[in-house]
Amino acid sequence: MAVEGAERRVTRRRQRTRANLLDAAFTVFAAKGFGRVSIEEVCEAAGYSRGAFYSNFDTLDELFFALYRERAELIADQVTGALALDGPDLDVPAAVDRVTDVLLLDLDWLLVKTDFLVYAARDAAVARTLLEHRARLRRAVADRLARTPLPAVLGDADGAAHAVVAAYDGVTTRLLLDKDVEGARAWLGQLLTALLTDGGTARASRED
Incomplete structure (x- = not known):
């Protein structure tokens, strides 16, 4: 003992x-x-x-990936938790509000992640590992969305997860430059509303 x-x-x-x-x-x-x-x-x-x-x-790379995994899991929990439903239908405005309220938009983390993306872009082995981590994030989001009724515009849960992650990537790129967290949340809300409603498809069709 x-x-x-x-x-x-x-x-x-x-x-x-x-x-x-x-x-x-x-x-x-x-x-x-x-x-x-x-x-x-x-x-x-x-x-x-x-x-x-x-x-x-063993290395600083390994330490970074440990940091990345922690935050990737947090982001996955935030997004999929905010999109989870109590009822049979998706309340898009409420779901978008929940996502934009809780989603991690941390400037220090974005600086660290961007530095590492540049580093990984020049090292194929590191890039593969980073891609695997990003894929796990998308799968975590897709797994939750698979149990959530979705509008037809999103297709399947995997496509929806790709769209949500892409929207987050776009918002965080802008945030790195203007440092406007509240503006980033508002922009993210607009993007997700377009993605999660049939209105997004209608607008896209008119612009094609």
Whole structure:
């Protein structure tokens, strides 16, 4: 029993160390840019040695992907939770309001993610891993939407998930430039309303 107790304490300590490293890395990445940060700087910001780093991560890439996974899961939960229905029909205005109210629009995270996208674009192996993470985000959204009645304009749940993620990508690109979070939420609401209603199809047809 004493050994089991010690193992639990070690596990909790390791989890706390990992969480602290992730928090410190996020702060340093946001301030300096992903490509300009060393392992030593992350360790210094977290108050740990290189040994603590390497007991949790092999590389800065691996650490970043851990950050990405956390936020991807949060975004998936936010979007799919906001689109979940209590009844048989989708109340589009209410669903869009919920999405735009809760969706993560964090400037520091967008800076970190954009830095890493540029880095991944120049490294095929890193790009493949990032694409896999993005695919998991879309699948998480699609899995939830598959249990939700959708307007015909969206097609199947997978197509709807691609549309929702694309709308988010577009909004966050603008947000990086103008830093207008409230404007970004309003723009996202307009995009999702167009995507989630037949009106979006009608407008698109008139413009073709």
